Amino acid sequence: MLTSADVLPAMAKAYSGATGELADRLLAALVAGQEAGGDLRGRQSAALLVVSGSPPTEDDDGVRVDLRVDDSGDPVGQLRMLRNLQRAYAEQDYDYLALFAPEGASDLYAALAASRRGDRQATRRALEAMRARPGWSAWLATMAGDARVAAMTRLLE
Structure with missing residues (x-):
């Protein structure tokens, strides 16, 4: 049986080795964690929230990425697809x-x-x-x- 001792190092390694924006590095860590066995309670939902780190203003709430998938058989995979779509939209792909x-x-x-x-x-x-x-x-x-x-x-x- 896999434990957090197996999952966390895989996530840290994936995060450290990933390139790109913070959201992409975090997603790489989530994918690696899932591939290393994931949460022993199973898979149902996943979320990715990245904020600027600055206090919100009237013009900018600070949220840079806010993606979530609920009640899914493959929430991390769907989260990856949503991030790819978000990136494609931003890059006009x-x-x-x-x-x-x-x-x-x-x-x-x-x-x-x-x-x-x-x-x-x-x-x-x-x-x-x-x-x-x-x-x-x-x-x-x-x-x-x-x-x-x-x-x-x-x-x-």
Whole structure:
């Protein structure tokens, strides 16, 4: 039977060896802890909260990352997926977002990714698929001033 004596060193080693932001290093430690046997009570939930360390202000509550998964068979795995999505959104990795976005939004991300690559045909196909969905054509019209949508429009001209 594994104990905290087995799990904690694995977590510390993973944290120390990980690179990137604090949230990514903490997540590496959670993954390593789970792989080393996890909590003997089982798996059901996981959370990742990173705050700035400065007192909150009116403009900034200090929360940098706040992700949680409840009532799951693989909470650490789902937490990792949420962190990957959060990072992809921050980095505007539209190809990655298109894989996981809900129906409709995946077409938008596919159009943005194709536009960034300069692929006119793929951009046009994704926009046509998006416009075919109820309500998306009107939403897209409201985004006309967004630089990303403007770039798609210029590409298609």
